[in-house]
Amino acid sequence: MEETFAIKARNISKTFHISEDSHNTVKHRLFNLFNPPRTKYVPAVKSMSLEIKKGECIGLLGRNGCGKSTLVKLLAGVYPTDSGYVNIQGSTMLMNLGVGMSHELTARENVYVSGSVLGLKIKEIDAIFDDIISFAELEQFVDTKIKFFSSGMVARLGFSIAVKAGADIMFLDEVFAVGDAKFQEKAVKVFESSWIQGKTVILVSHSMDVIRQYCNRAAFLKNGELKYIGDTGKAIEMYMEDNQ
């Protein structure tokens, strides 16, 4: 039973401490010894538990500021949780408009580093390297540092790496906005064939069509609380109601 879970989270919560005027220097600290900086507490994610099975595609719904992105980062293991625990089986990758790439490295080096971080062996990366580059339509810029790339080129490269290499668990935060119409069409196709089948996907989107089409389950969040997880239609309904 244990093996079938990709992510198990129990009672996780996250509160951000934001100090309003930061006492950055020693002088400032001394002068304000009896006037400590006011700290604002932002409870981004309040205690929630959820389990995600392997191979599932889960949609995350909620209005801006409801804690979707924080929850994604907690589940991906990027942020430590304040309470509870997250048990992650496998490598995770978080994609929003950019993915983790160094602007000092060339496209080739980025492909190898990212691929390796995602758990591939060098030989496996060798095998898919040409695919990645041609998918991203960057054949002429393989050995160019990506700081000279346009933002669209960087995004396409990131997307291609994710498509071809992919982690065990993918967190997709509004990713269908990359590239021109032709690239998007291509992207959606690979998305359907390689991610929906075989990988665990957590999809964050404000597009109900996307969620309805791909997700077997969906979660609805409001003010940092998990209001509902289960049937996709019901979650979308609740989200629509909340938007009224």
Place this chain on the structure above:
Amino acid sequence: MLTSHTIKNFFSGTNKLERLWLMAKIEFKLRYYENNLGLLWALLKPLMDVAIYYMVFKVILKSDIPAFASFLFIGLILWNFFIESTSGTIQILQTKKYLYEYSNMNKLEIYLSTLMSNTIGFFFNLIMFIIFLNFIESDMMGLSLLNFWIVPLFLNLFILSLAMSLILSCIYVVAKDITQIWQVFTSGLFFLSPIFYKLSLFKQALPSFEYANPIAGIIINARRVMMENNLPDLELLVFDFGYAIFLLFVGFILLNKLGAKAAEKL
């Protein structure tokens, strides 16, 4: 246990070593191949350092240490490795953020790959030192099997540097001032390490200090095995390994406590 968790996580993968080597190579390439002189800098830097200190201590201050250039050479390459791996990595969690910001990669790998890249540089320097000692300043002993003691000594330095790197870069997450503090601290440590002093003078002025300063012990022992045809001072070696392992333990705890928050704080 916090630390055992980190270590267990770390070794439970198959492509880890491959990845470390890949990242170390890229890091090394980034450092040198960007410049017009390329890898030549890795070789020129220690030679120029040696030339400067030789000028000051041999030509001006008339130091009477035999084979003084080699004496400086081995001290300086060990010291430079330590500085590159500590001062050079204080901001590592910031500069390498792209690696852990979007995935659950183990941060320890970032440190190890950077230190491995420094090790490649050290290896080149060590070869130059051996050539220098044996062919240019050849009034000292030649090669001997005792030279292989440099391996455990370097391992000691590696662990110590990794530990300090972990500690400093994790403190950096909550207190940026550590960069300046460490700068002052290392310039003090530089003059309190027997890099250009005669060992007897050093011991006379600061009795037993070589036991308090882990770098001093490593440099003293490295000279014994590389230049003096002697076994390392085992007591000193044990002391220095003790320091390194203790600090590494502290480093792991800090990585779990502070380093884990790097994604949100930096």
